[in-house]
Amino acid sequence: MNNFIFENATKVYFGKGCVKEYLACLSGRYGQTVMLCYGGGSVKKNGIYDEVTACLRKAGQSIVEFSGIGANPTYAKVLEGARLAKENQVDMILAVGGGSVMDCCKAVSVAAVYDGDIWTDFWARPGVIDFEPLPLGVIVTVAGTGSEMNGGAVITNEELKIKTGRDYPKCNARFALMDSTYTYSVPKFQMVSGGFDILSHIMETYFSEPDEDNVSDDISEALMRGVIRDLRAAIQNPEDYTARSNLMWESTMAENRIIKLGKRMDFQCHQMEHQLGAYTNCNHGAGLAVLHPVYYRHIYKDGLSKFPKFAVNVWGISPEGKTREELARTGVEELADFIREIGLPTTLRELGVTESTDLKAIADSCNLVFGSYRKMTHEEILKIFQECY
Template sequence: MLGNFSYHNATKLYFGEDSLSYLNEELPKYGKNVQLIYGGGSIKKNGIYDEIIGILKENGKEIFEDAGVMPNPTVEKLREGVKIARENKIDLLLAVGGGSCCDYAKAVSVSVNCEEDPWEKYYLRFEEPECEIVPVGCVLTMTGTGSEMNGGAVITNHESKLKIGHVFGDEVMPKFSILNPKYTFSLPKKQMVAGIYDIFNHICEQYFSGEDDNTSDYIAEALMKSVVNSSLIALENPEDYEARSNIMWTATWALNTLISRGKSTDWMVHMIGQSVGAYTDATHGMTLAAVSLPYYRFIMPYGLKKFKRFAEEVWGIRAEDKSDREVAEEGLLAMENWMKKLGLTLKISELGVTEDMIEGIADGTIILDGGYKVLTHEEVVKILRESM
């Protein structure tokens, strides 16, 4: 384990089939006015909306609805949510949905009492909140982002063609999150598998960095194996509770900062994928899937030892009579075969990217230095072209 670090997670989790009942324990901790945040209305079809409205009313809450949160929340929607919260003196932001709703709620929470434009302050200057933060609670209906137990909030600006995430501190993390695996059963297959790959790639982003013997990497390998195993079961039977509960729990632990402790992290797949998303508005997990393999094949020679370990420990590749590179390549091939079996999109052209967008997508890619290779603009362009 490298360096010195602290670890604290401020979010309380309630997990399982009866977890929504614990909303009754949390609501009395907050004031009367609740901003109910949700997406396109699926929670009204599956009955979750009625359950939550009933619990809110039983607890004497005044409900102010904030519907229509899109899969890639926009800066315009953020400003709309801030307006609702300010006008109604909101005491609690309750996000019901997937990671986009949770991200959006956190972005609103740091913006309500801040006079500056949130896009400029948090997403261009990356400043931290200096104002009072409105507390957030989450009821998760879709797994993937891990937003239910971290401080991340990703917002898209279509005018600027930028999709940027800001990872806030403990004070912005949800105060509580409710995780009922059954709420994920009704997700369309495309959304389910996109979320599964999002989970897997969150782990990869933290795993493919560093050379030391690090406990975090051992945890990461176990999480990856769990995702692969449960994903194949869920693919055959989406209502397999054990598989879906494992996927939901792994999603949370993949990105609640635990496995990033004591090591550097990469995040370049996310930087490239988010820039693709800014141009196409494509599903986040699919943008990651489409750029992952070209990126990993490009950086593999710079982190060959870890890629060989990945092949052996996660995919069971046997190393006898093979070079390290051959083992590593077999590991990435096994990963590719799993991705194809899930039905993930593996080409950015299938997400709407055209040749004339590539330079702009590369320009919008934030370059980070935690991985095995700090990319140049030309190398990002090369990876994007190989992703086509």
């Protein structure tokens, strides 16, 4: 394995009833005024909002609400949240939702105490956060991004049409409350697209050097098998607690940095989807589902040290009578079949992309990463987009 340093500052409270049991005492440690952040209001319909606010009031805290955080959170929304936090002298931020809410709140926690332009200084390029952002706690209501246990935040600058993620350890939440019963009311499509995002995170870590046997890959293979199993079970029964709690922890394990230890990582497909989302605002997990099989058809011959293992150890394909190249290709097609099985889109047209969409402009805007088995060019990315259309 390659050299690494590991630390994770987020303390997780996992299981049924954890919000009622722990939130009041946890939030009370950080001050009087809490900024309660959430998305479009589903938390008010499913009872989560009432449960959370009751806990905060029990702790004697004042609540400032910041709502309307949408998918693909924007820099404008981050600045709105920062202004609200400053005006109300907020002591801590509490993010209640999925990845978009958590990511937005991480950026708000920085912007609320920083005098400069956080996009220019921390998102347009990597920066150094040598100050303390506002304390952040999270309550997870959607399994997918794994944002609850890292410092990563993906933000879209609508004016520039750039969607960028950065991971700053200073942005890690102080605590994460994870009750998978909170995910039961998530619509099927959102649950499935979030589930595929989990699988994508693991695959993009797995399909990279080193190619020798290593602990990170062993864990990744087990996690991928689990996601496939648990997504199938959750589709059959959305209130299967075992499946939903497994998916929630698989999401966290995919992005709490553990499986990334000693790995180069290939997040080229994520970079491609980010820019697709910046231009079209498509669903993130669905966009990844469209792109991944086509991207892997382009690179699997360059990764014959890993793709055959994916076929055998994740999909259970027998290697008997198959060359390494045939085995690798079969694993990619099993992935494509699984995407169809769980009902995710397989073409850009299904995502709402039309003939008028400038795929070349999107391809040219994509960052090129260095961890993949074959480095992409903007021309090949355009070809992938065209094949996906």
